[in-house]
Amino acid sequence: MFLKRSKKHVYLKNMAFSLVSKEDPQKSLDVVCKDKQEYEIWISALKYLIVAGPPPESSSSLPKLADLITPVETKTMRDNIHVANDVFMVGDGAWGQLGNGCDTFISEPVFIKSLLNAQVMQVVLGDKHTVAIDKDGDLWSCGYGGSGRLGVGHTAHSLVPIRVPCLEVIVSVSCGGMHSLAVSRSGGLFAWGSNLRGQLGIDHVGDVTTPCSVSISQVVAASAGAFHSFAIVNDKSLYSWGAGDYGTLGRNYLDDSLVPCLVRGLEDVSIIVSGSFHAVAVDTKGCLYTWGFGSSGCLGHGNFDICAVPKPVSWFKDMDAISVAAGVAHTVTVMRDRKTMESRVYSFGAINGPQSASRNVPVPTLMTQFRDENIRQVSCGAFHSAAITNSGDKIYIWDVAHELPLVINGLEGKVIRSVNCGGSHTCVMVAKEWLRDSETLSCMACLQDFTFVHRRHHCRRCGGIFCAKCTCRRHPLLYLGHIDPVRVCDPCFDHLVRE
Ligand SMILES: [Zn+2]
Ligand SMILES: [Zn+2]
Secondary structure, eight states: OEEEEOOSOGGGTTTEEEEEOSSOTTOEEEEEOSSHHHHHHHHHHHHHHHHHOSOOTTOOSSOOHHHHSOOOOOOOTTTOOSSOEEEEEEEOOTTSTTOSSOOSOEEEEEEOGGGTTSOEEEEEEOSSEEEEEETTSOEEEEEOOGGGTTOSSSOOOEEEEEEEOOSSOEEEEEEOSSEEEEEETTSOEEEEEOOTTSTTOSSSOSOEEEEEEESOOSEEEEEEOSSEEEEEETTSOEEEEEOOGGGTTSSSSOOOEEEEEEOTTOOSEEEEEEOSSEEEEEETTOOEEEEEOOTTSTTOSSSOOOEEEEEEOGGGTTEEEEEEEEOSSEEEEEEEETTTOOEEEEEEEEOOOTTOSSSEEEEEEEOGGGTTSOEEEEEEOSSEEEEEETTSOOEEEEETTTOOOEEOOSOTTSOEEEEEEOSSEEEEEEEOOOOOGGGOSBOTTTOOBOOSSSOOEEOTTTOOEEOTGGGOEEEEEGGGTEEEEEEEOHHHHHHHHHO
């Protein structure tokens, strides 16, 4: 057998090869790889075999080629284009934080067309701004630009997401009130925006308008509050910095800190969630701790005191935390009972629902509205909260001041993957699928209305609907099983050429 690289299809260059039998040239095997990395593994292994010959039967030192290669997933493209998501936003858009090009309030979730091609993996919301990460680890932001919180080098507002210059591949991001934190693939931490109280952790105060490196390494997760920040590092210890009043830093003093310092008395931290002035942490055993400003009862300790060190919430001593969220003065958790394995939603702090006798409740209170629902994830905005069901078929949103959870309409039939609440806006991520005909009456590129002759065509990569002219280019999509070129829109074609 020998190696023959594909010349027939130029777009398969460095992606495919043929194995042809020396004895019988009619016998051949064409191999198309999922990506360049898989191709390189094949080529390296085949080159080795050509030089060294086949390994002896008993050899265990040579790794099996099959072990080096991850199987190509077969997906039904129409139902689930990729692991990427479609982004829907709802709520206050006064500063462009919805990313839909408008500055108005939206009462039903609206599809964010500007992120259609970006293959978005995560969206997080600040008080008046929004940051998204795409599949390549690039950052996009929109909304209020004051204090440089968009990270784009200036303080102007933006009604649509714009690219944030960051030199590293970003894997997760967290937005505080006016600043943001981004964790890179190599464990680095970047911060930008308001730095009034040292919340960027860069050893001085003063706003920063582009992502700058924080001197902490091996970061696995970060969470930003109103004027403070947290990071979990590789050994599962927790670091805090920024505004220290109210004991928010969890370090038993009330001074501000300009650089990350270890939070003592808390080990094996797996989750850190920052409210505006309080914090919620979960350790690897599932135990839940809170600390910070407790005047609303949002710490769940049975009082309204400030707590300057992490303290377990004794109410939850026989429960594991599944999902936790914190707002300005309230906390919402999904807890699973260790005996019955049943999950329940609890809230505490400023939760003046019709069922509550007083405005501020200092102990975890069961949200009976969810008694018959299996809730997977909760999120808190400044004064509102949201929850999604385990199956992803429903999303509830409620205002902590006076409303019961209500199912949000407009996402029927979609698979909801996650929800994230900001100051007064909410982002819902749903599994990416082909847009439905009813979702756009005009081409998403040239905006001309569809007619009997000006017909609809789906871009096979992003699932958007375009006219024939705006999807005239073709490209293979190997991860979806399209070896031959298929119809893609112009922005997707540009993405594919760059990849
Ligand atoms: Zn068009
Ligand atoms: Zn497309």
